[in-house]
Amino acid sequence: MEAWWRGLAVAAVVVLLSWSVLVLLARRLPPGIARDLARFLPDSVTAVRRLRRHPAVPRRAKGALLLAGLWVLSPVDLIPEFLPVIGPLDDVVVVALALRYAGRRVPRDVLLAAWPGERRVLERLLGPAGAPEA
Template sequence: MRDWLIGLAAAVGCLLASWAVLVLLARRLPPGILRDLAAFIPDCLTTVRRLRTDPRVPRRAKIAVVVAGLWVASPIDLIPEFLPVIGPLDDIVVVALALRYAGRQVPREVLLAAWPGEPRLLNRLLGPPHGQGA
């Protein structure tokens, strides 16, 4: 039993160390699309947390963004995270769909206020505001 616990502790330690290395490397990325992609999921989680408590957000939109946040936080994925490039793809698609759904029900100013990242990335994801053509 003791060997099993030591192995588990070593695996968790390696996982946390690899996450720390990835965070440090992501912070060193030059400005551009790679840096935006590295920050996308953390920005989405922050947005979900902020929208969940905002009284201006309708219940349906809150449910959509909370489900997206749970999807991202869940260790169960359609595409395993360890696959390069496509690993986080299912998370990105689910979050993008939830934010687009919320974007139709929530004023854009509320979404932009909740988004900690580059506003141009969220604006591109949401598409043109209602009433404007493509």
């Protein structure tokens, strides 16, 4: 049983280290797609924290965002986190889908106000303003 706990602790440390690398990369990369991708998960975490208590966010959108957050925290991934660069891609895809879902149900100005990163990244993810609901 002790070996199991040790393995779990090592996995948690690896995940935290990979997130730390993402944050460091986001600060050191030149402007561009790589920097936007590296900043996406930290910016998403901040946005989800801000949106979870906002009264304009419906329960279903909060649920989708919560599930995306649990996916990011889960040690089970489609692509293992310890693989450099591509490890967090499944997390990015899940969070992007949850934000698009929330973007159809939450007023755009609320989402943009909650987003701490560059506005153009979220606007590109959400699509043009006034786009028809799917």
